[in-house]
Amino acid sequence: xxxxxxxxxxxxxxxxxxxxxxxxxxxxxxxxxxxxxxxxxxxxxxxxxxxxxxxxxxxxxxxxxxxxxxxxxxxxxxxxxxxxxxxxxxxxxxxxxxxxxxxxxxxxxxxxxxxxxxxxxxxxxxxxxxxxxxxxxxxxxxxxxxxxxxxxxxxxxxxxxxxxxxxxxxxxxxxxxxxxxxxxxxxxxxxxxxxxxxxxxxxxxxxxxxxxxxxxxxxxxxxxxxxxxxxxxxxxxxxxxxxxxxxxxxxxxxxxxxxxxxxxxxxxxxxxxxxxxxxxxxxxxxxxxxxxxxxxxxxxxxxxxxxxxxxxxxxxxxxxxxxxxxxxxxxxxxxxxxxxxxxxxxxxxxxxxxxxxxxxxxxxxxxxxxxxxxxxxxxxxxxxxxxxxxxxxxxxxxxxxxxxxxxxx
Amino acid sequence: xxxxxxxxxxxxxxxxxxxxxxxxxxxxxxxxxxxxxxxxxxxxxxxxxxxxxxxxxxxxxxxxxxxxxxxxxxxxxxxxxxxxxxxxxxxxxxxxxxxxxxxxxxxxxxxxxxxxxxxxxxxxxxxxxxxxxxxxxxxxxxxxxxxxxxxxxxxxxxxxxxxxxxxxxxxxxxxxxxxxxxxxxxxxxxxxxxxxxxxxxxxxxxxxxxxxxxxxxxxxxxxxxxxxxxxxxxxxxxxxxxxxxxxxxxxxxxxx
Ligand SMILES: Cc1ncc(COP(=O)(O)O)c(C=O)c1O
Numbered sequence: 001x002x003x004x005x006x007x008x009x010x011x012x013x014x015x016x017x018x019x020x021x022x023x024x025x026x027x028x029x030x031x032x033x034x035x036x037x038x039x040x041x042x043x044x045x046x047x048x049x050x051x052x053x054x055x056x057x058x059x060x061x062x063x064x065x066x067x068x069x070x071x072x073x074x075x076x077x078x079x080x081x082x083x084x085x086x087x088x089x090x091x092x093x094x095x096x097x098x099x100x101x102x103x104x105x106x107x108x109x110x111x112x113x114x115x116x117x118x119x120x121x122x123x124x125x126x127x128x129x130x131x132x133x134x135x136x137x138x139x140x141x142x143x144x145x146x147x148x149x150x151x152x153x154x155x156x157x158x159x160x161x162x163x164x165x166x167x168x169x170x171x172x173x174x175x176x177x178x179x180x181x182x183x184x185x186x187x188x189x190x191x192x193x194x195x196x197x198x199x200x201x202x203x204x205x206x207x208x209x210x211x212x213x214x215x216x217x218x219x220x221x222x223x224x225x226x227x228x229x230x231x232x233x234x235x236x237x238x239x240x241x242x243x244x245x246x247x248x249x250x251x252x253x254x255x256x257x258x259x260x261x262x263x264x265x266x267x268x269x270x271x272x273x274x275x276x277x278x279x280x281x282x283x284x285x286x287x288x289x290x291x292x293x294x295x296x297x298x299x300x301x302x303x304x305x306x307x308x309x310x311x312x313x314x315x316x317x318x319x320x321x322x323x324x325x326x327x328x329x330x331x332x333x334x335x336x337x338x339x340x341x342x343x344x345x346x347x348x349x350x351x352x353x354x355x356x357x358x359x360x361x362x363x364x365x366x367x368x369x370x371x372x373x374x375x376x377x378x379x380x381x382x383x384x385x386x387x388x389x390x391x392x393x394x395x396x397x398x399x400x401x402x403x404x405x406x407x408x409x
Numbered sequence: 410x411x412x413x414x415x416x417x418x419x420x421x422x423x424x425x426x427x428x429x430x431x432x433x434x435x436x437x438x439x440x441x442x443x444x445x446x447x448x449x450x451x452x453x454x455x456x457x458x459x460x461x462x463x464x465x466x467x468x469x470x471x472x473x474x475x476x477x478x479x480x481x482x483x484x485x486x487x488x489x490x491x492x493x494x495x496x497x498x499x500x501x502x503x504x505x506x507x508x509x510x511x512x513x514x515x516x517x518x519x520x521x522x523x524x525x526x527x528x529x530x531x532x533x534x535x536x537x538x539x540x541x542x543x544x545x546x547x548x549x550x551x552x553x554x555x556x557x558x559x560x561x562x563x564x565x566x567x568x569x570x571x572x573x574x575x576x577x578x579x580x581x582x583x584x585x586x587x588x589x590x591x592x593x594x595x596x597x598x599x600x601x602x603x604x605x606x607x608x609x610x611x612x613x614x615x616x617x618x619x620x621x622x623x624x625x626x627x628x629x630x631x632x633x634x635x636x637x638x639x640x641x642x643x644x645x646x647x648x649x650x651x652x653x654x655x656x657x658x659x660x661x662x663x664x665x
Contacts, residue, residue: 004541013539013541013542014510014538014539014542015537015539016466016536016537016560016562017466017536017539017559017561017562017565017573017584018562018563018564018584018587018588019564020539020564020565020569021564021565021569022564031570068662088654118451122572137663160473160474161463161464161477166464170464170465170466173466174466174469174588174589176587177587177588178587178588178589179587180564180587182643276515278512278514278515279509279510279511279514279537280463280464280468280509280510280511281464281465287511289511289515291515292485292486292512292515292516293462293486293511293512293514293515293516294461294462294463294480295463295464345583346533388560403595
């Protein structure tokens with residue numbers, strides 16, 4: 001970082017004046033926490049006793065054999081409490097909130113995983129909690145809405161714009177500029193104004209630290225490649241940060257290819273080279289936008305990847321050639337999911353399945369003496385409705401009809 | 410004449426000035442044209458033209474919706490610039506642009522300012538551009554004679570206000586409360602204390618906006634500020650009663 005919160009040309013803090021003091025306070029609190037060794041120890045301890053850390057690194061012998069290339073290892077972020085890597089960031093920010101004396105937390109959520117994690121954290125720490133979620137995502141990720149409400153959070157469906165993640169982020173900022181004195185905005189990914197990218201990256205860095213130790217133990221050498229899906233980029237940056245200094249380890253971020261990169265219905269900002277430099281939602285990065293600077297609609301089967309921007313840290317690493325970007329289409333993702341379930345008994349989230357899909361395409365280029373790590377950012381049970389629909393599962397549809405009748409639909 | 414002098418000249422004849430706000434292309438440029446004429450005829454002193462943006466982070470529901478509807482109906486930045494030139498030629502009051510960073514950056518900062526100057530625009534408000542990020546742009550705007558209007562918030566410290574004033578020209582926009590546009594504001598002693606702090610921090614004229622709705626609000630600000638700003642409420646009036654209701658509404662605000 002050369003300037004405050006900048007990664008090359010990307011980052012910064014483009015915030016309304018009313019939040020200036022709030023950000024000053026947040027920057028100071030985060031800097032103090034980072035400088036206090038007890039904070040990190042406390043964080044690691046909390047994650048070990050409340051979540052499931054260190055999460056295992058799982059070897060996949062059946063997939064490795066079937067694909068005939070490198071040994072495939074999966075980093076099991078799905079085993080975190082609440083089922084995704086989102087828990088890491090959220091519990092870290094919860095500890096920070098305690099230090100700052102805030103009593104209410106707000107968050108945005110796309111897939112709902114960040115919302116569920118935040119609602120869980122709020123319940124545990126005793127904070128009031130409001131979650132903003134695009135109305136379209138409320139429909140797509142209904143099971144997570146149910147859990148957030150049961151955990152005591154208020155879920156506010158956002159009906160503006162494309163009714164997805166970007167609109168939920170705007171709405172969370174609108175809440176924050178009114179209520180910042182007692183409220184913390186627990187942003188869910190390595191995006192947004194400084195210090196959020198750095199702060200979220202700091203907490204998610206736990207994934208990479210563990211993964212590096214674990215693969216050395218398992219294989220005695222570093223992996224050839226690390227694959228992760230990229231929505232905002234937090235699970236990807238989290239695992240990749242552990243290998244950034246290992247120049248021989250290739251790092252691959254997989255974006256949502258949606259209906260295909262030429263379809264105009266995707267969320268591939270870097271892989272498709274469709275992202276253009278811009279400033280929105282408080283930071284400078286590559287956004288999917290038109291010539292006038294208006295943000296475009298995105299599409300993905302995975303709500304958590306359906307976002308217009310991308311982490312400024314990853315935009316910089318892409319530009320520097322350190323991270324390679326690719327995209328997987330909705331169709332490829334469903335096939336990869338099916339294959340992973342049947343071959344290994346693992347059920348990746350639709351988001352995570354993007355990383356699997358692209359890794360499956362490439363591992364054949366490598367030899368069985370080498371290894372790759374796929375970051376399984378979350379588990380797929382939240383996607384049951386979407387997956388059942390995509391597979392056109394007849395018995396599931398019969399069950400839904402039956403339930404509908406029972407409820408007098 | 411530069412914006413600050415224009416404001417001082419107008420202020421020498423009135424106790425408080427009135428600035429209104431329009432979202433370009435909402436519901437259409439044709440209706441904008443009629444509303445602006447009604448505003449000028451009613452005695453409005455300055456008008457803020459908002460170039461729509463898909464992510465208007467600092468705006469509340471009314472202006473947010475206006476931005477989205479305008480974009481959906483196909484308004485382009487080039488059309489906004491042309492329309493501004495037409496308004497400047499048609500009406501003898503200062504016009505300002507309000508928009509978000511990305512619109513300006515995407516157009517090219519210098520190209521945008523040059524086109525604004527050519528259109529006769531006197532000032533520009535970018536609520537998501539703090540001087541930490543935009544010092545160069547703010548200086549370039551001043552050099553080209555487009556006043557960069559900076560914003561004070563109730564949370565701004567005295568030191569911060571003085572720093573902001575150093576980057577600003579024309580006037581300072583004081584938001585009357587925490588939050589976004591459109592919600593009601595309490596015009597009370599706390600607001601008066603805050604405006605006193607604003608006054609102490611800069612010699613630039615002060616505009617006060619966010620939540621102004623009534624004659625009483627304007628009267629409260631008289632003597633404490635130079636410009637009262639009415640934003641969301643005129644959009645509500647047009648939505649509810651049509652463009653012809655704007656004149657009577659503003660006349661009521663001004664007590665005429
Ligand atoms: C399981 C899962 N993976 C990945 C993502 C994408 O986010 P990020 O790129 O920040 O990891 C999400 C976001 O909701 C998610 O729920």
